[in-house]
Structures are given as C-alpha cells and as structure tokens.
Amino acid sequence: MLAVSGLHAHYGRAHILSDVALEARQGEVLVLLGRNGAGKSTTMKAIMGLVPPSAGQVRLDGADLAGQEPHVIARAGIGYVPEERRIFTDLTVMENLAVGRRPPRACLAPWTPERLFALFPNLGEMRNRPGGRMSGGEQQMLTIARTLMGNPRLLLLDEPSEGLSPLIVEQMANTILQLKREGLTVLLSEQNLHFAGLVSDRATVIEQGRIRWSGTFAALEADAAAQAQYLSV
Numbered sequence: 001m002l003a004v005s006g007l008h009a010h011y012g013r014a015h016i017l018s019d020v021a022l023e024a025r026q027g028e029v030l031v032l033l034g035r036n037g038a039g040k041s042t043t044m045k046a047i048m049g050l051v052p053p054s055a056g057q058v059r060l061d062g063a064d065l066a067g068q069e070p071h072v073i074a075r076a077g078i079g080y081v082p083e084e085r086r087i088f089t090d091l092t093v094m095e096n097l098a099v100g101r102r103p104p105r106a107c108l109a110p111w112t113p114e115r116l117f118a119l120f121p122n123l124g125e126m127r128n129r130p131g132g133r134m135s136g137g138e139q140q141m142l143t144i145a146r147t148l149m150g151n152p153r154l155l156l157l158d159e160p161s162e163g164l165s166p167l168i169v170e171q172m173a174n175t176i177l178q179l180k181r182e183g184l185t186v187l188l189s190e191q192n193l194h195f196a197g198l199v200s201d202r203a204t205v206i207e208q209g210r211i212r213w214s215g216t217f218a219a220l221e222a223d224a225a226a227q228a229q230y231l232s233v
C-alpha cells in the first residue's frame, strides 16, 4: 500500500535521510525502529510532505505523492500523528473531533465520535472537557482520535508510547491492534522494542538516516546482533 523508495531529505545543508526504502502492506502494522536522532520523525515528515524530499518516491497504492503539499497527501488518505500532541486546548473533546472531520472513503467505515468513543472509552467520559484539562495520555488518544476523523487509510504514528505510563502504553497497544482489525494500515515509529513487539507485523530499522534492516518482527526479535548494533543504547 505504501512504498517508499530512494528517499532523501535535508535540513538546510545537512543530509538527514539517504536512500530510505520501506513498504507497508495493506492492513499490517509496520514499525520503523531506531535510536534517538536516527531519522524516524524525518522519514514520517518526508512521507507527509512536511519536510520536502530532495529525491525519491512515496507511493500510496501506486500513486507517487513525493513533493506534494501535506494537505494533498492527507486528502490521498494518509493521517499523521506527530510526536508532540496537537490538540486545541481551549476546545472540548467533541470540538476537537469536529475539527478533524473529513469526508469518508469508500473502502473503510467512516469514523464518528461514537465509534471513536468505543475505541477510546476515556474520551467518551470527558466529551465536554477542554483538551487543556486532560492528562498527557488522554491528549495523545485525542490526537489519534482527531486524526481518525479524517478517515485515513494509512496512519503514521510517531512514537505514540513516549512519555506514557505502563498502563496507558498497554491501552495504546490495544488501540493499535483494534485499528488493524478495522482494516487500517499503520506505520509506527518507535524506540521501544517491547511496545513495538505488542503490535507490529514487520519491522524496518533506521540508523543515521539509512535503512539497515527489514523483515518480520519475529526475525528481528531473534536477531540479537542487529538489535545490539542498531537499537541498544
């Protein structure tokens, strides 16, 4: 469904991504793993058009989106949840969701607040609460819920487990598995191998802006050398 190839990106003169390639198949969870500063967020931003790629392709079901504006890429069906939470703190949960609403797509059931509250029961209990009066974990869930209101086919989740308590991390993993059951394709970026293992089908490992390893998550779990070389601190 998503096929990235030969992707390069720069910040000014700094060459950050070199020849990045990855593929997420329809309905799977692919995790992009790497240490701090490896290039995970930049890869997601380049896919989303927030950092313009200097070369390469970003194909969604065959159509090349590289170089398009972020709103065009969003309209093509990619939803992006950045690392930093992006909610409107003065708006309630319901109002935040209304801001994210976009037309449904033929292939997937459209998201409504009620469907989202089945997925995120906490949000349902605080539907009239302003975003600014929610915990970090709740704000993270609301950011994901608001992105889902745009009815994406592919969801990019940048380090969703970061800074969350173990209990909320477990809820986050269940949410991602539920989204997969609903037919969504997910590209997740993570440093946390344990969290990635709860949800991921396949893994791609990035280091210093280059892809170093790709395969099933089970194969990565069995590959102690790759883990030591590219992932341990």
Ligand SMILES: Nc1ncnc2c1ncn2[C@@H]1O[C@H](COP(=O)(O)OP(=O)(O)OP(=O)(O)O)[C@@H](O)[C@H]1O
Pocket (backbone or CB within 6 Å): 011, 014, 016, 034, 035, 036, 037, 038, 039, 040, 041, 042, 043, 083
């Ligand atoms: N706006 C920017 N300007 C210049 N350099 C940047 C900018 N953002 C990130 N970088 C650099 O690009 C490299 C990749 O950063 P990136 O944020 O993609 O890594 P990451 O794997 O997502 O790590 P993290 O877990 O810290 O977010 C790092 O060396 C970082 O210092």
